[in-house]
Amino acid sequence: MTLPTPVRKGRASGLSGWRRQYEALRTTAVQAAEWIRPGDAVAVSGSANWPYAVDGALAERLRSLAGRIELLSLYAPLDTALLAPENADLVSYQANFFSGERLLAKQGNVWYVPAHLSATGDWMCARQPRAAVIACSPPDENGWMCRSLWGASVPRAVLEQAETVVVVVNSGLPSFSSGGEGHMLFHVSEADAIVEDSRPPAEHPPVPAGETDRRIAAYIAELIPDGACVQFGLGGLANAVGECLVDAGKRDLGLQTEVIGNCVMELMKKGVLNNSRKQTCPGQSVGAYFIGDKRLWDFARDNPAFCQKDIHWTNDPRRIAQNDRVVSINNAMEIDLTGQVNAESVGPRQYSGTGGQLEWVLGSQWSKDGKSIIALRSSYRDKAGVLRSKIVPQLPPGSTVTTPRTCVQYVVTEYGVADLKYKSVLERARALIAIAHPDFRAELSRNLLASLGTLL
Structure with a gap:
């Protein structure tokens, strides 16, 4: 180089x-x-x-x-x-x-x-x-x-x-x-x-994938074709997606992403991710941050199969779209029945950040044959141990809309896949209810007309 x-x-x-x-x-x-x-x-x-x-x-x-x-x-x-x-x-x-x-x-x-x-x-x-x-x-x-x-x-x-x-x-x-x-x-x-x-830098060991992560990842892997250029982040879900891509026998995947983690290393070692069909930086896994442990650092150190780029380069939607078949995978904290995605706040309290989610949502859909995936668990337990749905009639007051409903394509939970692109608000709500936790589907259906009437 x-x-x-x-x-x-x-x-x-x-x-x-x-x-x-x-x-x-x-x-x-x-x-x-x-x-x-x-x-x-x-x-x-x-x-x-x-x-x-x-x-x-x-x-x-x-x-x-x-x-x-x-x-x-x-x-x-x-x-x-x-x-x-x-x-x-x-x-x-x-x-x-x-x-x-x-x-x-x-x-x-x-x-x-x-x-x-x-x-x-x-x-x-x-x-x-x-x-x-x-x-x-x-x-x-x-x-x-x-x-x-x-x-x-x-x-x-x-x-x-x-x-x-x-x-x-x-x-x-x-x-x-x-x-x-x-x-x-x-x-x-x-x-x-x-x-x-000479202070040792902080390591971030991989988070083990749970059973719910694996169920979500299995649906995601089905949406990723051979030769796709993938983007995913960190955590149990990213590791589960990597495992499912191996199990599914996917071939010739490429990578352009914000964050390169240990799961990227594993996919490269197994030959699933070789960057052979990419249009930009062919033959190289491209990312801005390396977040993992010493195993990743030793594997990627001065390795020509990687190319580290600044964040404005990796996350520019116009550059993302230069690769064909880009599949972006991003997490959400909650989503409402029209498809508004909150990935960064708990009500008005800032929890993480906008990050690059919207950039990847847009860039992947601008890519030839690309796909954008928003993944989330269907439910969670609050501090009192009460089960709550992450698919809600309306986002709570003060919540941030990270990705507007006009940009959302696929939404995946452990119960399936909802394709929202170009669907009416009624069709969207029905598709999201179908992948909600079963305990909340009846309640979400009862609230459907009232929720849509408020948000239209």
Whole structure:
């Protein structure tokens, strides 16, 4: 793969040779923190790429100066010093996807930004961050560092715009094959300061698939033809889909997705996923994030069968549609009888985020012979142990509509498949009731006319 050309001019870019530049940029965490000024907006790479080596020093600097900064990131770890309760008056945090953030929101300094994942770079740049602090793998023989596991949480456009870029070079972060438009590389000459670290990145072991997941996955596998280009995420359902694709003997599947997890590795090892029929990046599994454990990292490390791309590249619906037979698989928290999908909130309380769901719903349906699938369990038990339906007459007050009813195609539960595309609201309601939990079908039918009358 052809290497890119460095764009940004870092503090030591005038020195000849990246090794000399690297040595000139090496500094301590305390010194690196001094590059951040009170009042700055600062983009910070998230989750396994959280720059712990600078995190504590920057929090201490803010306390000593009584200064306040704005952090831009997503999937912030719960053990970060910057977001500790005692620093709530010093840090305002914004994210376009919540994980641990939902627990931190009660502090009053954590806010959700409604934005598609492909727009992560756009919304960060709109906040005009003066600085960025990211974590990368050690440089290769050409001085290129990989932004690695969660590097897409600070897209390259943000790094090129920022006045100051501090890089934590973590020896525990793996490097992945990348190149071309939307690449995930950052050159030593583009950095302003380098802090070395060896903290092991957080692993995310696969979630075992349950029986309900397997029943849903079996229906999904039937909708995926040989040669399809698939997109799916994490969790028990994604792992169950992988198992069912193997059991069904599917062949020549391709992958373009937000998140590459362990199930992708298993599908590649079994020869089910070989990317042989893709139109973009043929022969390569493409994704923005690698979320799994060390087994995945070791398998994907510098493996040319992968190509890591920035999130604006992977999730652009126009680019998604360049592949034929794209099948996107996304989860939902609940769906109403007209097909409105909530995948991110519990009533008005933000739980996760819009993510890339609508981008993949649109991109897959724009793809030649593509399909969009929304998957959810038909029911759940609340805190009191009472069984509740996830297919509801109307979404509860304050709930977010992640995917509008006009865009929904297939909906799958453990009880079957409902094809809603171009169906009337009455036909949609009947199709969804047919795949609801049996205990709720009669109640949903009784509420049908009243629900449709309210929403029309």
